[in-house]
Amino acid sequence: MDVALVLTHDCNLGCSYCYAGEKFRRPMSREVMSRALDLAFADGDGRVQLSFFGGEPLLEWELLVEATLAAEKRGPVQPVVTTNGTLLDEEKLAFLQAHGFFIGLSIDGIKEAHDATRPTRGGRSSFDGVARALRLLVERKGWFETISVVDPKNVGFLGETVRWLAAEGVTRIAFNPSYGADWSDEDLEAWERGYREAAALYVERALAGTPIYINCVEDKLVTRVKDGYQPEDRCKFGHGSAAVSPAGNLYPCERMVAEDRDGSTDIGQAARHGLAAAPRLAPLGSPMRIGDVWKGIDGRRMLLDAQCGPVNEECGGCAVKSRCASFCACANRAETGEVGLAGGVQCWHEQMALRVADEAGAALWRARNRGFVARVYGASI
């Protein structure tokens, strides 16, 4: 089973769109970490993807190192970390590289874009810190991609951002839409302009023989090439993967963990850990909690399964439904509050991204660009 360890709820940034809830220091215990690894390797089924998430996972660096080394002793592992980069230094990067980490660096773009959404908790700019991490990753040839949240506050800088990242030497750029934000018509127009600039860069780089991965283009091209998303492409959402909170609760996705502490508490955990621990444990009533590291995934996952979708009746007549990512439960929940109900912003985004990507695909196919065919078709012509 793939697991994402939320090492702490704490973070040194105060991003405007953060879905992780209140920041507070509660590192994962060694016992929870060990139990989580038990769960990860229980089925002995090939390589385990071990992801580190937070809060900011590098705040718990020693724990990350311990978990990595412990996992490697148990079996084949593909470690991944998502970080804001502000604590990344040469020594840490050397460890991550030595252990084969894939690194997701959260950076929302050029300084104006980044500062609009990702200040420090004290309200200051975090740009210099993350830009330093970016340069370090490029110089040391780290295996990484940038993750830029697209939000109304920064969408006007999208085109500049993608060109700047590429100019800095980034070869994998991922945009992560903030579907739950309040999007105006003007914002959406800016979003499409930004994606068109990204697509233009994608084509330009492919034709020049220096290809670049941009998720909003290439991922959508792949959905055309392989006749839509396939069942195995859908997020596992608790099937073969789980996110582990610092307290040891399991969630179907790291985005669902949030604060992991409000509401009523799990009596079973309170009994194991003592009533004093109860206030910091997750609520039984938390609709997204699907178990804990002591008992494993329980029947609540099945309740979530029944809610997944999209269940929108309108989608039944959509010609591009098979290429739409509205199966993503956390994206749906962010916009509509329900894991199975897709929202209008995501619907607009998916159709826009598909059209823009298809235009890029057409241009590269007309040119019979061999790099494009190799990357997207996995073949040669």
Add this chain to the structure above:
Amino acid sequence: MKRAVKPSAGWRPQYPTLRALLLCGTLVGNAAADVSVPDRGKAPPGHPVPPATLRGKQVAPQPLPPGLPPAPQPPPRKDEK
């Protein structure tokens, strides 16, 4: 502002699917015999997944539409003779 879900009437992309390429025999070399679509597109945004060059998955054989010639078959491997 809350937005409504609006189904698309669709459009015709001007580049082929992999299945279409296989059917018309455009792929060369070992590609037609051992083609796999890269695993990209798998992770929704915000969930970093390592590039999956080693995690490509086989395209399941599809039945040919009636009236079309069969897709070209790769030459038998030596150990299959």
